[in-house]
Amino acid sequence: MRNHTNSLVLFSQTEVNSVPFDFYRELTGQDVTLSELWAHSTGGSWKIKNRRNTLLYCHQKGMRRYFQNDECVLTVHPKDVIIAPVGCSYSSKADIDDVGNYSGQCVEFCLRDSMGIDLLLGDRPYIVARDRNGYYSERINAIQRMLLQGGLGRLAAKAELYQLLHAIALEQQALLINPAQKALLPAIQYMESHLNESVSIDLLAEICFMSRSTFYRRFQAEYGMPPVAWHLKLRLEKSAELLRWGDATVEQVAEIMGFYDAAYFSRAFYRQMGLHAGELRRTDAAQNSP
DSSP states (O other): OBOOOSOEEEEOSSOEEEESOOHHHHHHHSOEEEEEEEEEEOOSOEEESSOSSEEEEEEEESEEEEEETTEEEEEEOTTEEEEEOTTOOEEEEEEOOTTSOOEEEEEEEEEEETTSOBBOOOSSOEEEEEOTTSHHHHHHHHHHHHHHHOTHHHHHHHHHHHHHHHHHHHHHHHHHSOHHHHHHHHHHHHHHTOTTSOOOHHHHHHHTTOOHHHHHHHHHHHHSSOHHHHHHHHHHHHHHHHHHHSOOOHHHHHHHTTOOOHHHHHHHHHHHHSSOHHHHHHHHHHHHOO
């Protein structure tokens, strides 16, 4: 297993904390296999040594404290969502509330890269989100129901988990950026989710509640390039991934990514990547051959 040195900002009720990993970049940056998945409700007190799976836990009632070496490292309140990473050790104690109710729901999963190496999130539990509108608890409930179905229900549960992690990642993204970038976040998210098509500046400006000229000026100032150029850069980087790891031809990748003029795709790819698309595919094919 390996540690990640990039920082991802997670938040508690009172402050924003920096932790030594970039989990979501790891998820999107390489082939990741979800090899195990199960969910349950939890209560009482637990002592965990070297977690076997990563735990995503949505706390609903009461209060829970997490300890490492007899030191309280985290206090969890209702609506807190935490991640307890694979491999970490801790003990947790549930404090029963006034009416004697305590509840929380868990989903446990094992994420490994294409080499079978676990993704390490850190060495202690972290608060990663707040379940303000009940979305996270509903999603964990849905995962539980799907797992009980068995068969294809497990496949649906895996898809639901990735949606859950995506929602948390978006919440984290909003916290990471400065106010100027936050105003542009709807456009960024739209472009990232529409990599296989061109985008309209008018539409991007509209979803950010700005005029076209204001949006263009602010985007250029924050990201150092026009929005269309930024989006093209993302599309070409994704194209490079498909060429590097997939079996599609250059023409097929161009079509998948919405470039219906193969000559334009080739020219744009070379300007962005510094080598021809066919050259990248041949080089990586040679490296990955048995």
